Amino acid sequence: YHTLRFILGDQLNAAHSWFKEQDQGVLYVIAELHPEATYVKHHIQKLCAFFLAMETFANELMAAGHQVHYLTLDDTKDHTLDSLIFSIVAQEKIQTIELMRPDEHRVLMQYKHLFEHAKQPVTLFDTEHFLLPFEDIPLYFKPQHSVRMENFYRKMRQRFNILMDSDAQPEGGKWNYDSDNRNKLKAQDLNAIPAPLCFQYNVQHLLERIERHHIASIGNPQISLLWPVSQQDALVLLAYFCEHLLPNFGRFQDAMTDKTPHSWSLYHSRLSFALNAKLISPKQVINAAIAAYQENNAIDIAQIEGFVRQILGWREYVRGMYWINMPDYQEQNALEAHRDLPHYFWHGQTKMKCLASAIGQSLDYAYAHHIQRLMVTGNFCMLTEIEPQQVDEWYLGIYIDALEWVELPNTRGMSQFADGGWIASKPYAASGSYMQKMSDYCSDCHYKVKEKTSEASCPLNSLYWRFMVKHRERLATNPRIGMIYGNWDKQNDAQKHAVLQRAEWCLDNIESL
Ligand code: FAD
Numbered sequence: 001y002h003t004l005r006f007i008l009g010d011q012l013n014a015a016h017s018w019f020k021e022q023d024q025g026v027l028y029v030i031a032e033l034h035p036e037a038t039y040v041k042h043h044i045q046k047l048c049a050f051f052l053a054m055e056t057f058a059n060e061l062m063a064a065g066h067q068v069h070y071l072t073l074d075d076t077k078d079h080t081l082d083s084l085i086f087s088i089v090a091q092e093k094i095q096t097i098e099l100m101r102p103d104e105h106r107v108l109m110q111y112k113h114l115f116e117h118a119k120q121p122v123t124l125f126d127t128e129h130f131l132l133p134f135e136d137i138p139l140y141f142k143p144q145h146s147v148r149m150e151n152f153y154r155k156m157r158q159r160f161n162i163l164m165d166s167d168a169q170p171e172g173g174k175w176n177y178d179s180d181n182r183n184k185l186k187a188q189d190l191n192a193i194p195a196p197l198c199f200q201y202n203v204q205h206l207l208e209r210i211e212r213h214h215i216a217s218i219g220n221p222q223i224s225l226l227w228p229v230s231q232q233d234a235l236v237l238l239a240y241f242c243e244h245l246l247p248n249f250g251r252f253q254d255a256m257t258d259k260t261p262h263s264w265s266l267y268h269s270r271l272s273f274a275l276n277a278k279l280i281s282p283k284q285v286i287n288a289a290i291a292a293y294q295e296n297n298a299i300d301i302a303q304i305e306g307f308v309r310q311i312l313g314w315r316e317y318v319r320g321m322y323w324i325n326m327p328d329y330q331e332q333n334a335l336e337a338h339r340d341l342p343h344y345f346w347h348g349q350t351k352m353k354c355l356a357s358a359i360g361q362s363l364d365y366a367y368a369h370h371i372q373r374l375m376v377t378g379n380f381c382m383l384t385e386i387e388p389q390q391v392d393e394w395y396l397g398i399y400i401d402a403l404e405w406v407e408l409p410n411t412r413g414m415s416q417f418a419d420g421g422w423i424a425s426k427p428y429a430a431s432g433s434y435m436q437k438m439s440d441y442c443s444d445c446h447y448k449v450k451e452k453t454s455e456a457s458c459p460l461n462s463l464y465w466r467f468m469v470k471h472r473e474r475l476a477t478n479p480r481i482g483m484i485y486g487n488w489d490k491q492n493d494a495q496k497h498a499v500l501q502r503a504e505w506c507l508d509n510i511e512s513l
Helices: 034-038 044-063 081-092 105-117 134-140 149-159 204-212 231-248 272-276 282-295 301-325 353-365 370-383 388-398 404-415 432-438 459-470 484-489 493-508
Strands: 003-007 026-031 067-071 096-100 122-125
Touching: 003 081, 026 044, 026 081, 044 067, 044 204, 081 105, 096 105, 105 122, 105 404, 134 301, 149 301, 231 272, 231 282, 231 301, 282 301, 301 404, 353 370, 370 388, 370 404, 370 432, 370 459, 388 404, 432 459, 459 484, 459 493
Parallel strands: 003 026, 003 096, 026 067, 096 122
Antiparallel strands: none
């Protein structure tokens, strides 16, 4: 072999120009690596999904006539990424090393080391996945500066001519249909929720391998893996989404319930793993969804716009924010939060129904939807001042789609406000009334959502006010928040004292909530 092309576990892009031609002198290597499996404690479904997707991809490349080595944990044992590459280069007398740009800063640092120490020329290729070219990130983002997603998203709509009319106006006349997308699921809506399409791969051999290598994980090992592991699977999941879920995607995108067997998935696409592993591209997903919208009258503009916004807007936006601010981003702790993550994040046993549901389904499926991540677990961690490092570790480990470039801005920025507002225009702080508005969790919760100070009161109510009062100086001038303080000021001193006292009790007894 004259050339080594190394493919990371999240670079499984079958449409990449590398694979257009076969060259018997090019060796492709895909490898399970100990450091990648252990840099954080991952959910067992996530470990299995990545390993099986990598193995499937290797097999597909081989079937297409490429030269591929798939290395398992047994083969790579004590190797790091660069030590493995160096050893293959020496063994195979490789003359050129070719890599794709990593999406995580941690991996980029390893590649930098490789660049500095390799005797052969090393070339970095684009992954040919994102819509926005990497080089263009500085055109839209500035380090340590707030950039609003909405502004960025509109520019992307224009730049890529997506959902735009012929006269360059947003299709339907509005850029944003968010206000149509905040419906609660009522009792009569529950039976109509479609079952999620789940794959069933037998991963016994992977579970054994993971155990043999003493790789610690989160969640219960299950013989079958329900996530897509190939481009073909991703296309099937995408088609299922467009037909059955997209017609109600926007409408119920913020809703939460635990009253049906499909509560964990609702109308969400669950395409994030396939997208992040690059089994499928954002353009493919957007095109398929827009084609479905054009053909199916049951899909209105609010549904398609809501979906396109997530992928063309949020997903590309957090990538820009990540790269423009790394490595600084991972150090941010603007609200100076230092409490430890409570133990129930690891088993879900808390009397707070909202938390128990969101954590429980995350442990079961390695999945929770956006509002559960932001407004249930995220909000709780922010109100109780959990150290962002620990919050990040939990999110980075537990979710099927968690890769640092997308996890970090969402968690530290969006959910914890630890960047002081680069991403979010205000902290996403909520009391029990939000939970009651958007979910049916409160109806059979141990705590009473209407009460603020009693022993039975929903902890979120007092914690919310404690948070708002504590950060008043920072928040009072924020036009999206300032008026809330009027409600606080209307209360007499005894009422205020009782609320703050209840909040302190909740914090002192956080492990037993
Ligand atoms: P859908 O609701 O069907 O949305 C469609 C697609 O839009 C998703 O697949 C995803 O690719 C994209 N998307 C939607 N929202 C976002 C967002 N805020 N940022 C980036 N892409 C988005 N997403 C990840 O992919 N990996 C993570 O590690 C991750 N961590 C998160 C942590 C927190 C605290 C929060 C609040 C959000 C996080 N998200 C993360 C974003 C979002 O929650 C998930 O992308 C989404 O829940 C995945 O499920 P889905 O595919 O069913 O999404």
